Amino acid sequence: MTCFSRITGTGSYLPPRRLTNADLVAELAAGGVETSDEWIVERTGIRARHFAAADVSSSDLGVEAAKKALEAAGLEPSDIDLIIVATSTPDMVFPSVACILQNKLGIAGCAAFDVQAVCSGFVYALTVADALIKTGSATKALVIGAEVFSRILDFSDRTTCVLFGDGAGAVVLEASDTPGILASDLHADGKHVGILCVPGHVSGGKVLGDPLLKMDGPAVFKLAVGVLESAARATLAKANLTDADIDWLIPHQANIRIMQSTAKKLKMPLEKLIVTVDQHGNTSAASIPLALDVSVRSGKIKKGDTLMLEGVGGGFTWGAVLLNY
Ligand code: ACO
Numbered sequence: 548m549t550c551f552s553r554i555t556g557t558g559s560y561l562p563p564r565r566l567t568n569a570d571l572v573a574e575l576a577a578g579g580v581e582t583s584d585e586w587i588v589e590r591t592g593i594r595a596r597h598f599a600a601a602d603v604s605s606s607d608l609g610v611e612a613a614k615k616a617l618e619a620a621g622l623e624p625s626d627i628d629l630i631i632v633a634t635s636t637p638d639m640v641f642p643s644v645a646c647i648l649q650n651k652l653g654i655a656g657c658a659a660f661d662v663q664a665v666c667s668g669f670v671y672a673l674t675v676a677d678a679l680i681k682t683g684s685a686t687k688a689l690v691i692g693a694e695v696f697s698r699i700l701d702f703s704d705r706t707t708c709v710l711f712g713d714g715a716g717a718v719v720l721e722a723s724d725t726p727g728i729l730a731s732d733l734h735a736d737g738k739h740v741g742i743l744c745v746p747g748h749v750s751g752g753k754v755l756g757d758p759l760l761k762m763d764g765p766a767v768f769k770l771a772v773g774v775l776e777s778a779a780r781a782t783l784a785k786a787n788l789t790d791a792d793i794d795w796l797i798p799h800q801a802n803i804r805i806m807q808s809t810a811k812k813l814k815m816p817l818e819k820l821i822v823t824v825d826q827h828g829n830t831s832a833a834s835i836p837l838a839l840d841v842s843v844r845s846g847k848i849k850k851g852d853t854l855m856l857e858g859v860g861g862g863f864t865w866g867a868v869l870l871n872y
Contacts, residue, residue: 552680552688553727554872556622556719558615559840560608561827562599571596571709575702582705592803596712596828598697604638606647608715609693612836613652620719622687624652627719629685630659631676633668633692633832635861636699637661640749644693658685664735665743666799666860668692668832669716670868673856674731676720677868691717692832699745701759710801711760712828716836729853730785731868732778739863742766771805771859776812778867779855786869790814793869794852795842799859800824800834809857821847831860848872 566574568584575582587593599608609632617624632645639647645659664671669692676688693715700708720727747758775798783789790813798806800823810820823838830837835856842848852872859865 550681551723551726551728552677552720553723553725554718554870555721556616556618556620557717557836557840557843558612558617558619559714559716559837560611560615561597561714562603562608564598564600565595566598567595568593575705575708578702580703580705582709587709591710592822592825593710593828594825597714599695599713603695605634605636605693605695605715606638606644606651608695608713609644609691609717610648610651612693612715612717613648613689613691616689616717616719620721622719624654626687627654627689628657629676629679629688630657631662631672631688631690633662633664633672634694635663635665635668635831636695648691664858664860664864665862666801666829666831666834667858667862667864667866668860669835670731670856670858670866671733671864673718673720673728673868674733674866677728677731680720680722686722688720689717690720691715692834692836694831694833696829696831699758699760706764707760707762710829712830714827714830714833714837716833716840718836718839726871728868728870729788730782731866732781732785733866734774734778735862735864737862739770743861743863768802768805770863771801772808774865775805775809775857775859778865779809779813779857782855782867782869788853788869792853793819793855795819795821795848795854796857797821797835797838797842797854798857800827800838801829801859
């Protein structure tokens with residue numbers, strides 16, 4: 548009896564329009580918003596991000612990442628029996644991005660749903676897929692993070708609009724006789740709703756309230772550093788492993804300073820920290836699978852490596868997944 552789940556393929560997709568900090572600084576200046584490459588790099592480590600065209604949605608980005616993950620796993624779309632998409636920027640209020648993406652893959656019938664845990668979405672989705680595989684409800688899952696965060700940015704607010712980008716990452720997670728996912732640890736604390744939110748919503752075809760992202764950056768920073776360490780330690784304890792067993796740390800790619808301070812707390816050399824925030828910005832639920840795929844395809848991450856994936860984001864939500872790749 549198979550009682551484990553394992554990643555057998557990864558994929559990612561970035562929309563072609565890439566803006567360096569210099570490009571963004573120039574665009575914002577035209578709208579009277581002042582920022583600089585120096586400020587963005589020094590405070591966040593971000594040097595570039597990708598923005599999707601106006602008619603491109605999360606499912607468009609997600610399906611391209613999914614196709615690459617399927618190819619890497621040697622599977623056809625028809626082999627998949629579960630699709631979970633982590634996103635906070637869905638194509639519609641409903642149906643889910645997962646259902647729309649299923650149709651774009653040309654398949655029907657398998658379970659498909661979205662998970663909404665903002666930047667922790669991918670670790671939540673991976674944990675749910677792992678549980679469904681371990682209980683025998685699914686055998687071959689597509690787990691995807693896909694976002695068009697550019698749609699919910701306030702381009703008159705320099706404290707947030709320089710931080711985010713669009714993109715998608717995907718993995719195929721399959722039932723296996725040998726352990727892939729070793730342990731996970733998920734949390735949320737809803738009392739922090741106000742420090743990171745999009746307080747508007749759509750009802751009856753109309754936008755109500757303010758549908759753009761609001762963030763108290765320093766408050767998020769402080770919380771993030773603490774919970775990323777505790778989630779990593781809890782996950783290691785569940786798997787009876789220690790800091791020294793981690794080959795690669797893949798935290799949510801929001802800010803290089805948060806990521807480096809987490810690595811230091813886990814006593815990990817910075818060479819073991821996977822960094823793509825410099826090239827992608829913060830792509831929310833897409834950031835972890837994007838970073839994973841880039842590192843797998845560059846040859847950095849190899850079969851058998853032990854990976855710690857960590858998410859933190861609006862909710863407040865946070866969590867970690869420890870796995871043998
Ligand atoms: N360009 C130039 N100056 C700026 C900019 C900008 N883009 N943004 C802010 N400033 C200014 C501020 O106005 C402030 O100026 P003042 O001192 O004259 O008032 C100064 O820079 C410092 O601002 P702070 O907000 O204190 O800067 P900080 O060092 O905290 O960096 C940042 C801000 C980058 C947002 C940081 O707090 C951060 O990364 N927070 C965490 C974000 C995060 O991790 N999010 C993850 C979750 S995202 C999700 O779930 C969707």
